[in-house]
Structures are given as structure tokens and as C-alpha cells.
Amino acid sequence: MEIVKQMLLLLLCFPCHGMGTTAGSGTFDVKDFGARANGVSDDSKPFLAAWDAACKSSGKAKILVPSGTYLLNPVKFSGPCRDADILQGTLKATTDLNKFGNGQGWVQFGRVDGLTVTGGGTFDGQGAVSWPYNKCPKEKNCKVLPTSVKFVNTNNTIVKDITSLNSKFFHMALLGCQNFKGSGITITAPATSPNTDGIHLEGNTGVTIASSKIGTGDDCVSIGHGNSFVTISGITCGPGHGISVGSLGRYKDEEDVQNIVVKDSRLIGTMNGVRVKTWANSPVKTSAINITFENLVMRDVGNPIIIDQTYCPYAKCDNSASSKVKLSDVRFRNIRGTTTSPVAVTLKCSKGMPCEKLSFHDVNFQHAGPGNISSTCLNVKAESSGTNNPLPCQ
Numbered sequence: 001m002e003i004v005k006q007m008l009l010l011l012l013c014f015p016c017h018g019m020g021t022t023a024g025s026g027t028f029d030v031k032d033f034g035a036r037a038n039g040v041s042d043d044s045k046p047f048l049a050a051w052d053a054a055c056k057s058s059g060k061a062k063i064l065v066p067s068g069t070y071l072l073n074p075v076k077f078s079g080p081c082r083d084a085d086i087l088q089g090t091l092k093a094t095t096d097l098n099k100f101g102n103g104q105g106w107v108q109f110g111r112v113d114g115l116t117v118t119g120g121g122t123f124d125g126q127g128a129v130s131w132p133y134n135k136c137p138k139e140k141n142c143k144v145l146p147t148s149v150k151f152v153n154t155n156n157t158i159v160k161d162i163t164s165l166n167s168k169f170f171h172m173a174l175l176g177c178q179n180f181k182g183s184g185i186t187i188t189a190p191a192t193s194p195n196t197d198g199i200h201l202e203g204n205t206g207v208t209i210a211s212s213k214i215g216t217g218d219d220c221v222s223i224g225h226g227n228s229f230v231t232i233s234g235i236t237c238g239p240g241h242g243i244s245v246g247s248l249g250r251y252k253d254e255e256d257v258q259n260i261v262v263k264d265s266r267l268i269g270t271m272n273g274v275r276v277k278t279w280a281n282s283p284v285k286t287s288a289i290n291i292t293f294e295n296l297v298m299r300d301v302g303n304p305i306i307i308d309q310t311y312c313p314y315a316k317c318d319n320s321a322s323s324k325v326k327l328s329d330v331r332f333r334n335i336r337g338t339t340t341s342p343v344a345v346t347l348k349c350s351k352g353m354p355c356e357k358l359s360f361h362d363v364n365f366q367h368a369g370p371g372n373i374s375s376t377c378l379n380v381k382a383e384s385s386g387t388n389n390p391l392p393c394q
Contacts (some may be wrong), residue, residue, distance in 0.1 A: 093106045142164070156175060165187075171197065199221050212235055261281060287325065288326070297335075361386045
């Protein structure tokens, strides 16, 4: 696909099936559908109209968005639709929270096969106005603010060379997707912005996130329940809370996690490094198995390695029963750097379902200041090989 620099958005369908047919093929300019591109008028309906027309085309169809700033209310680009390519420029989210339902996203792509989002543009969530209304860091039953970009039940998706700025809640969420490839993604929000996870995953199979720079007020990448065959590589993370598997074990409909790899990445000035976190008193038994963290460099990280099966982000949680998430085959390999904490490795496993087959190989940390470092463990015996500092509890 030829990239034309002055274009903001380009969609191609080759063709889009299941949405009806319109004879022939062509280019669908959102301005022909009424978009004003002044950053003030709501351009949501023109975008949706252009999408609908392109997906009804029987041949190659292009959605063209000429230069400008486009203000959008919540929009859902829904299929079934096949082979859609989008070259994305600058879209700005409305700051009016009354436009959103509880948990509703801002821009959502759903039931599309062969979607590509690329081209160096920006999703600007304009979240700073909304962050004071986010009560989720302190209240368990809170109103969830909008995620900036959602991919729901998409197949064969490519997201490349795009930016997400200042989301109201999560920047990007992948839900029930298969074969998703993301690279060259830049995600930016202040360290103090609440719940602005960079990329959150739930219920996906075959996800690769590579060569991306993420700095937020929460996890750079969070891998939730139901994910399998996920590879996270080449990430520069910071500021933020690190890269996490979890949290897991909070809801009764959760599914297992398996075959996760986090590798070849850097974490700089983050609150945590890499961690696995599960809630105590889980409603159902699940497992998280075959998880590898390898070839990581950390600089001035608060808590480099954490397994926490009593995870609780609130002042008080129900810890009357142990976590029912079984952790097994978790590997830490070739990880090095500096920590601002005297405890570099924390392994706090479930009393009812102790961790099994945890291993360390060539994991070396130094304290960023004076003093020694140590590890702390509960309900686990970790294996080690190579040179490790600190030694994991054995």
C-alpha cells in the first residue's frame, strides 16, 4: 500500500464481505460524507458512514481522510468486514464523559478480518480532564472510564507505527482476538495518570507486541486471563508499573493463561519490573503455566521481579482463602540491572496452591544506592542455575 503523507486515514477493503454490496470499487473521502476536520465539530457520523460504504463495496475500497483534526465521540467500526487497511492520523476524543456508557470504549474495531492500522498517526484520548473522576484506584466497584482503542474479536490484525496519547483509562485493549501483530507503537501518559495501562490483553490467541515504547501511569503491558501464545518483545517501558501477567483470579468466568513470553526489553524507572499477580480468595480454579521472562535490562526499577498471589490494590481485600490460580513453569532468564529496593526478588505464592517449577538463570541485580539486596519467598522453592544475585529462596 502506498502511504501518502498528507492523508490522515485510509481504509481498504478487498472486498469486505457480509455487509451487502455496492457495485464497483473506489475511494470514500470522509469529507464527502460531511466530515469538517476542524477539531471542534463531531465527525463521528461521517467516519461511520464512510466505513459502512467501504464495507458494502464489492471491490477495492478506500476511505480517505485528508489533513485535519477530527473530533470523535464513541465510534464502533464493526464487521463482518475483511481486509481493511487503515492509515491513521490525528483523532481526538470528546472530553464529555456523558457521551460514554460505563466501560464503553472510544474507538472500537470489531469482527474484522485482516485489519491494518498504521501510518504514524495519533489517538489522542484527552484524558487529563477525566482522570480526577477515576475512582478505581481506591474503590472496587467503580465506574470504569473509557478505553481509547479496543479491538474486539478481530482476526489477522496489524497495528504498526501509531501513537496513543493520554487515554482516559486503558490506552489499548485486545479482547478475544486471534493473530494480532503490533509494532512501532508509542504510548504516552504521565506517571501520575490513573489506570492508563498501555496495552491490556484478555482472551486472545497468537499476539505479538514488538519494538514499542510505552510510558504510562500503570502497567506498560498487562496480560489478563484467557490469553495464550503471547510474545512481548523489544519494549521500552517507563514510567509505569512494569510488565505484568495479571491480575488473575478475580472473576468467576476467568480462563487459563499459557505460553507467555516477555523478552528483549528494557524497563527504566518503573515501579515494578516484571510480575505475576493474582487475587486471594479466587472464585474458581485456573492456571497460569509456561511463562518466560528473558533477556531483560532494568534501570532504577522499584521491584524488579514479583510474584504476588495476594494482590490487593485497595486498602482492604478479602484474604480469607488462598488464591486458586495455579502458577507453574515460570522462568526468569538473563535479567540484569539496578533496583531502588533492597528486596529485588519477591516470590509470594499461594498457600493453597503453591507455585511449582519456578526457575532462575543468570538473574543479576545491583542496588542503585548503597547497601545489599535480598530475596523473599513464601510457599515456593525456586530452582537456580548460572550466576544469580540475589539468590532466590531455595
